[in-house]
Amino acid sequence: MKHLFRKLAGDTLIFAIGNGATLLISFFMVPIYTSILSASAFGVSDLINTTVNMLLPVVSLNIFTAVFRWGLDKEKNKNEIFSNGSVLTGFGFMISILSGIVIYSMGIKYWWTVGFYLALMLVLNHFQNFARGMDRIRLYAMSGVVVSVVNVLSNIVLMIIYKHGLDGYLLSLVISNFCGVIFLFFAGEFWKFWDKNLVSKSGIKEMLVYSMPMIPNNFTWWLTNDASRLIILAFVGPAGNGYFAIANKIPSLLSTAFALFQNAWQISAVETAKHKSVSKIYSITFNVTLNLLLLGSGVMVSIIKIFMHYYVSSSFFKAWEFVPILLLTAVFSNVSAFLGTTYLVAKKTKGLFKTTIWGTIINIALSLALIPLLGVHGAGISGAVGFLAVSIIRLKQTSKWINIRVKWGTSALMLLGYASLTSIVYLNDALIFAKIIIILLMAVVFATYLKSAKKISNSI
16 A cells, blocks of 8 residues: 555656646746737637647547557557557648648648647657656656747747747747657657557557547547637637636646646556555545645635736736636546546546536536626636536446545535635635635645545555
């Protein structure tokens, strides 16, 4: 038990050290973006990122998820995994480039970015997931640093020095991902894993049986997470989408921090699944994750106004209004992602789609109903409800093979604390002492659970 948690903590630390730089660099570039790009231009850039994320699992056939999962199996031939994955990634790469060129030649602005950015993202994800599957997490983490540093340097040159605005921002995405691919290829010596003689239809088919059921899941996950942006664009306009994108930067900070843990947990979860006390380990990890997310969100929402005053230009300041509900959306999204790991470990990927589709239906239905009435606030509410529904359904469905015991009392108190902080921020943000007291009480509740969890872990 202690070995599992030590490994999880160690891997998380490595991801944090490597990707922490990525997180900080990306986060603190926002003031530059908001000072150069208009709300509409920022909204366009956000939609392009969203489009690429939507197309990524479709064009790749989601093969990089199989590359990661197969890589964790020690008995599998690593050269065969890399070679089979590379073939499908290569096809996706060519399709992306050709499609981008053809559609751009038809006069559809910025599609060249989608084509080249998507193509490079395919290769980058393939290389990164192979590195993770091989347990080369330092290499994986460093690739993120390379991408972020090159992106910042490109932004400085193209947006600040040469003043190319949105075009410079988009070109920076292409350049930084290209450098990430080159770094991984040479630093990881990936050419040594390529063997055309190991490419086989049976091997590719086996991997696709695992990865393809997750394509509709990823697509519907995108709908659950990002379809509201398109509805905002239709009913509110590009400026509304720009405010939504800026407001989402704060929850993204929380989600990125969670991703550092999630990357490590996906590796540890495979080993944990073989442990006789797997349900207790999952329960402790789940409850710690959920309550830590709520505590972190409480701290963020308590300082959001003063932070946004210095973080963005005055024209974007009103975006703070949408942060509290979007933070709650991020919490439920991360919880559902945590529960999604159990499907990947058990190789029951078909269940992912069944659960996600309910969240998608709820999110889109509520978005269509609420955004015309409440504007951007409607998008936040629909997202929070959608991901909460996914979390509840997954918690029930995964209980068939892993019984996760949720500490409902602790979680309810943490949610109450977050709701109280949100109310103060909206009604009277000057009540600083009240906010401090609530945060301290939330910390005490969390510490109390940690103490009881430690006793359980020691008994396993």
